[in-house]
Amino acid sequence: MIAKTFKIPYYAVVFTSLRVEDENSYSEMADSMMELAEIQPGFLGAESVRNGFGITVSYWESIAAIEKWRSHPAHLIAQERGKKNWYEKYAIRICKVESDSFFEK
Amino acid sequence: MIAKTFKIPYYAVVFTSLRVEDENSYSEMADSMMELAEIQPGFLGAESVRNGFGITVSYWESIAAIEKWRSHPAHLIAQERGKKNWYEKYAIRICKVESDSFFEK
Numbered sequence: 377m378i379a380k381t382f383k384i385p386y387y388a389v390v391f392t393s394l395r396v397e398d399e400n401s402y403s404e405m406a407d408s409m410m411e412l413a414e415i416q417p418g419f420l421g422a423e424s425v426r427n428g429f430g431i432t433v434s435y436w437e438s439i440a441a442i443e444k445w446r447s448h449p450a451h452l453i454a455q456e457r458g459k460k461n462w463y464e465k466y467a468i469r470i471c472k473v474e475s476d477s478f479f480e481k
Numbered sequence: 482m483i484a485k486t487f488k489i490p491y492y493a494v495v496f497t498s499l500r501v502e503d504e505n506s507y508s509e510m511a512d513s514m515m516e517l518a519e520i521q522p523g524f525l526g527a528e529s530v531r532n533g534f535g536i537t538v539s540y541w542e543s544i545a546a547i548e549k550w551r552s553h554p555a556h557l558i559a560q561e562r563g564k565k566n567w568y569e570k571y572a573i574r575i576c577k578v579e580s581d582s583f584f585e586k
Binding site (some may be wrong): 378379388390392393394423424426427429430431433435439456459462463465466467468469470471472473474475476477478479480481 | 483484489493495497498516519528529530531532534535536538544561564568569570571572573575576577578579580581582583584586
């Protein structure tokens with residue numbers, strides 16, 4: 377669930393979203409997009425929670441890898457469907473991870 | 482729920498965590514820490530979701546503001562209790578937000 381340690385610096389995409397009530401086929405598309413993201417060059421890992429409101433953070437080696445994923449044809453289709461059918465609102469923030477720390481019992 | 486637009490660049494702290502089963506007084510402390518964070522200098526906003534696994538992203542004007550909050554006496558106490566009682570594991574990532582975009586229906 378918690379993504380591993382990566383070599384600093386790396387990049388994070390923080391995607392926060394509020395879904396519309398009617399969520400036809402959302403889960404299926406969300407799962408298939410995550411599976412597709414995982415095999416993209418430069419993908420490092422991701423963390424995701426939804427409880428009505430959702431936050432997904434994905435980690436990448438570079439901004440170039442993020443840009444490439446954002447313009448992947450299947451991802452562009454999902455983005456359009458997301459705006460049309462699934463999301464009431466969302467925010468995307470592209471970040472450079474400058475430091476990290478981990479705790480485990 | 483979704484934090485507003487801030488002037489670029491700003492900073493994000495991505496806190497991902499897995500709680501232990503026994504969560505005595507967790508919610509109370511988590512709420513009081515968020516209330517305290519909100520009145521710190523340089524705090525911009527926060528987004529948080531928990532569904533077993535949790536992600537909280539807080540936004541700050543500067544790294545200095547983040548460091549100050551991390552060493553706030555009440556926050557230090559909460560951090561110790563968190564490691565001792567509440568968290569199985571967690572990750573903290575300090576990020577510079579380089580770009581953002583928003584969608585709203």
